[in-house]
């Protein structure tokens with residue numbers, strides 16, 4: 169095959185990797201529909217992909233992964249910065265030379281019997297000055313097909329790269345060499361858990377992934393490049409790479425604003441990005457559901473792009489009620505992984521909104537016994553789908569200039585303590601709110617006392633490529649450089665409050681649009697608010713109460729429980745202490761300020 173590029177550094181790197189990993193052949197990906205179809209046909213022939221019933225799900229395929237390879241592997245994810253301190257206490261660290269030596273041993277000959285694909289891809293629209301080019305070398309056709317959907321792959325990228333353009337080098341292998349002429353024979357290829365490595369070398373902007381073929385471990389443009397490596401580039405260059413959805417909200421007068429929002433995994437980011445508000449006249453459209461790259465432009469306003477090109481969403485729990493737009497999106501041209509299969513060649517999962525329409529094959533390929541107590545779909549079963557199939561995608565979602573962000577939301581699953589919504593007094597108070605994000609865990613889930621908060625600051629704990637304390641300082645610094653009146657307002661939301669009897673106090677989903685409407689009005693200098701020790705909170709009249717929420721419940725979720733918050737202060741202090749001495753003094757001062765306001769209240 170003719171090599172479509174004359175980039176000496178790229179060609180030398182490909183040659184080095186090929187020498188080490190020993191693939192049977194090398195194939196350059198052009199991102200064409202033909203190439204996508206060829207990958208899927210090949211995997212179908214090998215028994216790795218099941219074509220779904222074209223009358224029900226045209227162009228859709230099902231994959232079943234290995235039970236050891238079903239999710240991101242945080243304890244096998246490494247930030248190998250030159251200096252241990254720079255990775256901080258929340259990341260796994262190994263000295264770069266040591267990690268490279270270990271990985272070189274594993275990579276040695278690991279692509280034997282396979283093709284090495286060269287995937288040139290862009291995160292962000294081609295030609296945007298916020299976008300970045302990556303090149304992934306992989307021995308997985310599943311990765312090639314998914315990268316087609318999740319990023320912009322192909323010749324346009326090679327043109328942008330030219331002969332000496334910058335690129336982020338991403339090396340990936342499933343870690344399962346084949347005998348010459350052999351195939352996987354329908355078995356998902358990967359290495360045992362102890363041999364899986366998701367390694368980042370932040371100073372070199374380099375990613376080496378070995379042993380997993382699944383999701384964020386293998387589709388290296390997503391969490392590895394667009395968050396871990398990009399967060400380091402953003403720190404060095406003065407911008408923000410965040411684990412945030414971006415939505416466009418339009419009010420009944422037809423005016424719109426854009427909101428970015430960070431929530432830990434499994435808090436409904438995709439659902440919020442595609443929300444159907446119950447409030448008459450309001451609409452929400454999607455720009456992105458997982459990652460935002462944000463920069464202050466020359467006029468001092470924060471602009472964001474979605475660097476991705478598709479959605480890699482959790483299937484489990486997605487239904488016509490929880491997310492009708494996602495359900496429409498995944499009707500065609502979708503890759504499903506680890507969902508259950510129906511007898512008529514369709515998909516099914518727990519929480520899809522209707523009972524299994526007959527017998528099912530479970531995510532491991534076995535006949536499913538409904539009495540087994542085991543789920544038919546894996547709880548982390550996924551769909552991969554191009555963003556442009558989303559019926560509520562905003563037309564400007566690929567505008568290279570990005571969209572101007574008016575508000576930033578933080579939130580987590582907090583059944584107690586945290587009210588429905590509060591607004592930060594200013595940017596540094598907002599950074600403080602973001603630094604405290606977390607979800608409460610149940611005793612059953614993690615063998616921890618009920619009510620324990622698992623902190624996930626700004627929802628970046630698994631994704632920040634450097635020290636969390638420096639990351640907070642970076643947030644404080646980028647805000648301090650701007651005119652305060654041009655900065656987005658920062659809010660903390662909590663859709664997950666429960667009463668003492670365990671009832672949900674707030675219905676969530678489309679009703680969250682009422683909170684978004686208040687936030688919208690606040691950004692317009694309207695929206696009634698009162699000052700509380702936590703920040704600015706809506707008055708009882710400011711948010712129209714959904715029919716299903718009684719007056720007392722509404723009062724409860726809009727109040728400050730002083731005793732609970734004094735306990736929360738202690739928990740935040742413990743969380744800050746764990747982050748060590750790089751935690752900015754400004755955040756300690758914010759915590760002291762909160763405590764003082766609570767004591768004075």
Ligand code: OXD
Pocket residue numbers: 240384432433434458
């Ligand atoms: C994701 C995650 O897959 O945050 O997006 O875990």
Ligand code: MN
Pocket residue numbers: 411433458
């Ligand atoms: Mn995510």
